[in-house]
Structure formats: C-alpha cells, structure tokens
Amino acid sequence: xxxxxxxxxxxxxxxxxxxxxxxxxxxxxxxxxxxxxxxxxxxxxxxxxxxxxxxxxxxxxxxxxxxxxxxxxxxxxxxxxxxxxxxxxxxxxxxxxxxxxxxxxxxxxxxxxxxxxxxxxxxxxxxxxxxxxxxxxxxxxx
Numbered sequence: 001x002x003x004x005x006x007x008x009x010x011x012x013x014x015x016x017x018x019x020x021x022x023x024x025x026x027x028x029x030x031x032x033x034x035x036x037x038x039x040x041x042x043x044x045x046x047x048x049x050x051x052x053x054x055x056x057x058x059x060x061x062x063x064x065x066x067x068x069x070x071x072x073x074x075x076x077x078x079x080x081x082x083x084x085x086x087x088x089x090x091x092x093x094x095x096x097x098x099x100x101x102x103x104x105x106x107x108x109x110x111x112x113x114x115x116x117x118x119x120x121x122x123x124x125x126x127x128x129x130x131x132x133x134x135x136x137x138x139x140x141x142x
C-alpha cells in the first residue's frame with residue numbers, strides 16, 4: 001500500500017446535492033421546496049413546534065410534576081439505622097455502611113424507630129423529633 005493509492009471505499013463518499021441548478025439535475029426550478037408557502041421562501045422560518053397559529057402540542061397538553069435535579073445528592077436515614085453504627089457518625093460512615101448512596105452529600109436523620117445508644121452526628125441534618133430523640137439518649141449533633 002502506498003500513500004498515493006489510498007482512496008475511500010466505494011459508496012463511502014458521494015457528491016453534495018446541488019439544488020436549483022436546472023431541469024437536468026432533477027432538483028431544478030423549485031429545488032425540492034414544492035410550490036408557494038412559507039417554507040418555500042428564502043428566510044421562511046418558524047419556531048420549533050409552530051403549527052400555523054393553531055395551539056401547539058406542548059401548550060395543549062397538561063403540565064404535570066417536577067423532578068428535582070438535587071434528588072441524587074440528598075438522602076434520608078432512619079433513627080433506628082443509627083443503632084448498629086459506631087458512636088461518631090458522618091456521611092462517610094453512612095456510605096460505607098450502605099445506608100446512603102455514593103452521590104449523597106446532604107443526609108437528613110428522620111424520627112423513625114428507636115435509638116437507645118449515645119451517638120454523635122457530624123455534618124448531618126436531623127429533624128426536630130430526631131434531634132430530641134438523640135439528645136434524650138445522651139447523644140449530640142455537631
């Protein structure tokens with residue numbers, strides 16, 4: 001193989017269609033745009049989804065719900081889940097225990113279940129009820 005003999009395989013390249021270059025080209029006269037109308041004219045532009053003044057589909061359909069982009073970064077932990085963890089608990093400890101996902105940044109402790117041992121929370125948020133239960137068990141939230 002030599003550099004001056006290299007060429008693309010058959011069918012890999014084809015000529016760019018040249019519209020409006022006479023009747024013999026097969027795409028002369030109206031150049032594939034049909035007859036009349038906004039889309040046949042130069043600069044005949046309309047917005048995406050425009051339906052000629054009819055109420056567009058995206059406005060006819062009802063709007064429902066909202067999906068927060070922050071969801072993967074938030075997590076909740078039950079009070080009863082803290083029972084089997086060491087005395088000092090932070091986000092890293094919860095990730096290693098498999099209680100929250102790897103993407104979690106903000107972790108909230110909720111009042112669900114019982115807590116009998118003393119724990120210290122670092123960098124975690126606790127609801128009012130969870131905070132009261134932790135402090136009642138002799139723990140603290142830093």
